[in-house]
Amino acid sequence: MANPSLLILPGDGIGPEVMAEVKKIIDWYGDKRELRFDVSEDLVGGAAYDAHGTPLADATMAKAQEVDAVLLGAVGGPKYDKLDFSVKPERGLLRLRKEMDLFSNLRPAQCFDALADFSSLKKEVVAGLDIMIVRELTSGVYFGEPRGIFTEGNERVGINTQRYTESEIARVARSAFELARRRGNKVCSMEKANVMESGILWREVVQKVHDEEYPDVELSHMYADAGAMQLCRWPKQFDVIVTDNLFGDLLSDAAAMLTGSLGMLPSASLGAPMANGRPKALYEPVHGSAPDIAGQGKANPIACILSFAMALRYSFDQGAEADRLEKAVEKVLADGVRTADLMGPEGGKPVSTAEMGNAVVAALDASL
Ligand SMILES: NC(=O)c1ccc[n+]([C@@H]2O[C@H](COP(=O)([O-])OP(=O)(O)OC[C@H]3O[C@@H](n4cnc5c(N)ncnc54)[C@H](O)[C@@H]3O)[C@@H](O)[C@H]2O)c1
Numbered sequence: 001m002a003n004p005s006l007l008i009l010p011g012d013g014i015g016p017e018v019m020a021e022v023k024k025i026i027d028w029y030g031d032k033r034e035l036r037f038d039v040s041e042d043l044v045g046g047a048a049y050d051a052h053g054t055p056l057a058d059a060t061m062a063k064a065q066e067v068d069a070v071l072l073g074a075v076g077g078p079k080y081d082k083l084d085f086s087v088k089p090e091r092g093l094l095r096l097r098k099e100m101d102l103f104s105n106l107r108p109a110q111c112f113d114a115l116a117d118f119s120s121l122k123k124e125v126v127a128g129l130d131i132m133i134v135r136e137l138t139s140g141v142y143f144g145e146p147r148g149i150f151t152e153g154n155e156r157v158g159i160n161t162q163r164y165t166e167s168e169i170a171r172v173a174r175s176a177f178e179l180a181r182r183r184g185n186k187v188c189s190m191e192k193a194n195v196m197e198s199g200i201l202w203r204e205v206v207q208k209v210h211d212e213e214y215p216d217v218e219l220s221h222m223y224a225d226a227g228a229m230q231l232c233r234w235p236k237q238f239d240v241i242v243t244d245n246l247f248g249d250l251l252s253d254a255a256a257m258l259t260g261s262l263g264m265l266p267s268a269s270l271g272a273p274m275a276n277g278r279p280k281a282l283y284e285p286v287h288g289s290a291p292d293i294a295g296q297g298k299a300n301p302i303a304c305i306l307s308f309a310m311a312l313r314y315s316f317d318q319g320a321e322a323d324r325l326e327k328a329v330e331k332v333l334a335d336g337v338r339t340a341d342l343m344g345p346e347g348g349k350p351v352s353t354a355e356m357g358n359a360v361v362a363a364l365d366a367s368l
């Protein structure tokens with residue numbers, strides 16, 4: 001049987017730096033576990049713009065549609081800030097999500113024991129934390145029409161539209177309920193039904209999907225602003241959170257800090273199953289291209305490494321190998337290996353991006 005195929009899109013800023021460490025891990029699985037992938041690599045974001053004048057070439061888009069999974073680093077950076085909106089690096093990523101129809105974005109926030117002291121919240125608030133944010137990723141205000149900057153009378157007006165159909169809400173709700181059944185069996189749905197009609201519809205549809213298909217799962221609803229507050233107050237009350245595209249963007253960055261650093265949070269963006277039964281899938285860290293530390297070997301590669309662990313679990317049916325990789329990361333952290341973003345005020349000597357990657361590979365070796 002042919003090896004599963006992986007398209008790697010390192011992107012911009014720290015993207016290629018963290019991806020270099022993931023490549024070591026992919027090689028390790030080939031060498032030590034006979035788990036081989038047909039890996040191809042291409043450009044996305046600013047790097048693609050520099051080469052082709054577009055943040056995602058059509059040929060790259062076509063490749064992404066064909067492979068079993070896409071692994072992306074990060075896109076964006078100050079160099080591209082002045083570009084026309086239509087060719088900004090971020091548009092490349094949004095096109096991938098939209099055209100691959102990756103409607104369910106899984107953003108787990110887990111607090112590793114070794115980092116519980118390091119969170120900006122008290123240890124007892126975050127120790128043992130394990131929540132999953134399911135963010136709708138292909139609709140809502142990110143894509144709704146009308147949108148644009150228009151002239152009205154003698155001034156300009158900026159317009160974006162929050163738009164959700166019932167079926168878009170129902171399918172992401174189903175993916176949240178399915179996940180909950182394999183975890184703590186609890187879903188909290190977040191919207192702003194108090195001020196937005198799209199929120200009213202969201203709440204109604206999530207409730208209906210629950211009552212008709214998942215009555216065994218515990219469901220609650222929360223306004224997203226209160227949800228943000230509860231996430232900081234007592235995050236362990238949550239198991240799965242399901243929310244829209246924009247609220248999910250904000251809430252997942254907030255959740256990242258519960259775990260210690262944005263450099264720790266992986267994600268999986270999943271769509272409908274392909275002919276081979278695997279879901280359309282793109283895996284990427286939640287963080288961006290971190291221009292403030294790019295090119296300095298300071299970036300934490302763990303979010304990207306854990307994104308590959310999610311690929312092993314959700315695309316390649318290799319749950320045990322995903323566990324192995326996550327345990328290797330846990331061991332490295334328990335051993336006190338820290339990139340700069342994981343150093344507390346007491347200081348110490350941080351390791352580089354490459355040293356962190358090497359430490360994870362060594363922990364994988366030790367797991368055999
Ligand atoms: N998925 C993506 O590709 C993605 C996500 C978010 C932002 N962006 C883009 O990235 C650019 C920078 O955005 P930003 O500064 O708001 O967000 P960012 O996530 O790039 O950085 C925010 C802060 O977190 C730190 N950080 C992020 N990842 C880290 C890591 N792995 N290790 C250590 N520290 C890390 C950065 O140094 C910075 O201080 C923008 O162009 C933005 O549009 C891209």
Ligand SMILES: CC(C)[C@H](C(=O)O)[C@@H](O)C(=O)O
Nearest residue numbers: 075076090093094249286288
């Ligand atoms: C880069 C940007 C388009 C993206 C988003 O807003 O979705 C990012 O913030 C994310 O969280 O993946």
Ligand SMILES: [Mg+2]
Nearest residue numbers: 249250253286
């Ligand atoms: Mg974001």
